[in-house]
Amino acid sequence: MARIRECNTAGQRKGMASTACFIIVSRNDIPIYEAEVGSALKKEEAAHQHQFILHAALDIVQDLAWTTSAMFLKTVDKFNDLVVSVYVTAVKKIYGHIHCCFIVFILLFSLTNHIIHTRLMLLHDSRNEDGIKSFFQEVHELYIKILLNPLYLPGSRITSSHFDTKVRALARKYL
């Protein structure tokens, strides 16, 4: 029942044009996945602007991530009426094998890179924090599944179309 209600609310929200740009930034500050998940009309100019905002927000996230143990950092940055929310994952690096810890509380330090997080960043104009948080959590789960793929080189671009479909479905559901 709850599921149906959620769907309804999502459907209602669809009526108003929302902007949402989702991006996954690897620990090397490279975007490894980008998606415009908003329902607003997509203009190329706007899409560029979204990426610029997200790119700029990395500076703030970089500092902020070390001041809190929370994974979900809401409204870390904003420009005009667009808000950046970030979900910071903790990734442990073991030589010879890249292993991902799902649990929030283990913050492990890597010797080589001082930034060890992969960041899921969402640029949005809605204030639906809970929805965003759920969205992040589910996408994180998907991302871990990608990481577990032995053929995936951590830090390289995510090209899986399955992942893309899933993310867009989640965006429709929660945002």
Add this chain to the structure above:
Amino acid sequence: MGSSCRIGWNDFEDTFRLPSQSQLRGAYRIVLGYQSFSTVLKAKKRRLGRAQKTIGDYCLLAGSPVDANAHYSTAIELARLTGDYFWYAGALEGSVCALLMDRMGQKDPVLEEEVKYRYNTVILHYRKSCMQDNAQRVSTLTFELEATLKLARFLCRQDLAKEVVELLMTAADGANSLIDASDRLILYVEIARLFGTLGYQRKAAFFSRQVAQLYLQQDDCLAAISAMQVLAMTTRAYHVESRATSSKSKSNEIRLNHIDSGKKELQSVVFLFESQWSTLQMVVLKEILLSSIRAGDPLAAWSAAARLLRSYYPLITPAGQSGLASALANSAERLPSGTRCADPALPFIRLHSFPLHPSQMDIVKRNPGREEWWVGAAPSGPFIYTPFSKGEPNDSSKQEVIWIIGEPVQVLVELANPCGFDLMVNSIYLSVHSGNFDAFPISVSLPPNSAKVITLSGIPISVGPVTIPGCIIHCFGVITEHLFRDVDNLLLGAAQGLVLSDPFRCCGSPTLRNVSVPNISVVPPLPLLVSHVVGGDGAAILYEGEIRDVWIRLANAGSVPVEQAHISLSGKNQDSVISVAYETMKSALPIKPGEEVTLPVTIKAWQLGLVDPDNAAGKHTYGSRVSRDGSSPMLVVHYAGPLALPGKASTNGSAVPPGRRLVVPLQICVLQGLSSVKARLLSMEIPAHVGETLPKPVYVENGSTEELASPGSTTDSLVKIDPYRGSWGLRLLELELSNPTDVVFEISVSVQVESPRKENNLTFIDHDVAEFGYPKTRIDRDYSSRVLIPLEHFKLPVLDGSFFSKDFQVDEAFNTRSSSFSEKNTKAELNASIKNLISKIKVRWQSGRNSSGELNIKEAIQAALQTSVMDILLPDPLTFGFMLVRNGSVAAAQIGSPKESTLQPNLPGSKGSILAHDMTPMEILVRNNTREMIRMSLSITCRDVAGENCIEGDKATVLWAGVLSGISVEVPPLEEIKHWFSLYFLVPGEYTLLAAAVIDDPNEILKARAKTNSPDEPVFCRGPPFDLLVVGTT
């Protein structure tokens, strides 16, 4: 309004800014608007407060912060009472200024807290006043923003980043409320500056870009220049820096070196490509291009377009790529020719290969301590690979290359044009920073989506190391340097899937191993021998077995004389080189520059292997000219100049100038020549005549004289059979040869014969060799022919055990009989004797005017002789001869002698004139060819033409005197006995005399020779038939 927001001034100046005329006027008008008393009183107080604030400003201007502070305090109090928030905030701001001026240079946390607190109040009150004075025509927003920025600037430190960011974000939010675009511009400039100070480069870049966009909205050249400059500052954050401004390339280099030396850790590779915000990068570059075009800076435009095209061509449509190309061309038109730009455009260039010296001019390290100085030198030629290299693998990967002053060198590079337009590279040449190399430019045109390997050449001009980091390219009107390292990085990234695309693979070029530039050093001039085969450098086409002289001309094309030279052979079929004139080379040294030496080399074409598939094919299509590169032998000439250069005699002795190696392949194309179909042994038996005079024997008893030396005997090469001797036991070797070629062959056979041995104490001393020539046989094309080779002169004079050697001993030891003797004869012994025999027979051929050679028929003859070699080589144990005895003189017909020669000159023939009805005294000669005494019972038979015995029986036509059968004689070893008898012929006609003997107590040798089957079988010796012609009347 515009002047109220001058950001960029220093704090001091800002603090002393007075409200402008219009602001003051507006404020007074508000004051005058109030009517009631309280309002009048309030207005009076308000005016006083404002006056106090103004006085405070003047005090501050006059340089008295203490006085200013006093006035400001009054003003604050008054403004607070009257609710004049705007002036309250202003006075408070002034008091902060006064406080800071008072404590100039001090920085303590308390003061900072105070300033922060007061400024927050200031900002709050400016905002309040904004709401309060909504009707006000003057917006207080600018004041609020300005105060925010001032506070942010005051706090701008890393540890307070969070607060500063919040302030700046608030300020940025306020920008939307600003109506004037230039105000917003100035605000963004300040925000960007503060973010930059804070170390937030990406944030700073973001706001800088906003500034640039605002500039670009103005239709103004100066604004465009500003936009361009502001954007140029963002390039670093977006990783699209022009190489001219970047110092990052150095760090990149260090990083790459690290990767090269260490393990290629995946993560660090990923780290190399952290600038993957391609969308942003493209947008920024596009904006830089746009602004620089508008600003009229062609070089900046060219650089931006080049970076855009080079880095992001896979994301740009072909139309966009062409647009960029034309932008490059247009920009270049405005540039002076010969302009250089730090940012390379297209094409992509990678090192394809570094050709080592061709084998003609290979350089060999010289070992001065040894005479054979090339031995042990590091192999530098191709195909020399050892999996067990001495050095560390890292070192061996970095090869050493030596270049020589004045000798052109080549480097292969691969160019790729992954874009959809034709790329014309006006000139490309190697970029050499060491300055001791003259590079030759060439021009290339690359069709869309194509890659090309080109050869770049140049000449080293002075001694020293040469480094080649890349190529200099003149393309799209601008000169750029393309570094190999950049493309290597790119390809590395492409291999990891981190870069958009591999420009070479998308052009269809195969993946190449990463080629590293070797360590190149230039050495002083060396001699250079150039070889040249006289009569053309093409392959000599030879038939199998053909012998030909080849002249190789070696010329010194260098500028240094050749002082040492050594020739050796290498490669396959080395034994086909019969002779090399080493002496000619030695005597020609030193070869001065420009001099030539001609070396004759004799080569003999080898046999085409039967297993050779090419040859198998060639059998069907004869004349197919198959020349396998690998099968030709090579002459290797090691040569070197003087040990020390005349001019540089004082140089350290350790550095001996290297020598060189010249490899001259003796290009031989072997064609299938005559092929021998089969060889077989024939025998020819013609009985001899018995006469009173006999042909002179080949050798008289004991072989002491030699008749063959007479010149007449050697010139006439026909096989002649003397009628008085017959040809009993003459064997002929028949070779069937076919000529599958398209030329005519002439065959000549020559047989080498060791002259009859002089038996001195049974040791053979003199081995004179005589050659017998036979007439030539001509074989036309596509025909087969048979060549007969008489196998004479081969018989040994003595039959003894040496031929049978050990087996004989073995046989005796085991008491086996002679029947198994021949079977047990070892193959090796037999083969050795056959080989010896074969080596004496030479079948030479000649075709046309100048090709001649020798036929390889060993196998064929061997097969033919395998079974009957004993018959050819070994003499019969006994030889018989008949002769007429007349007038007391003895004329012997010695026939069937093992060493008889049919090559007799025309002797004065004397017909045996035997008359019927006349007693004819005759004698039989029996020669023992063994080394043992033979006892036998000899018998002589006479047969008539019909083959009937004419001595005994019903129709005997011969009367006889003397014993003709069962004659017991003993013949001492190697001697002969005579037995006299007489014949009386009754009927004239032709008769045949036959001698036969049964040997008593034969030894093993005789049994073996006779090939007896059972041990009890008597050994029976039979002489050849002799013809007798009896004349007369019946």
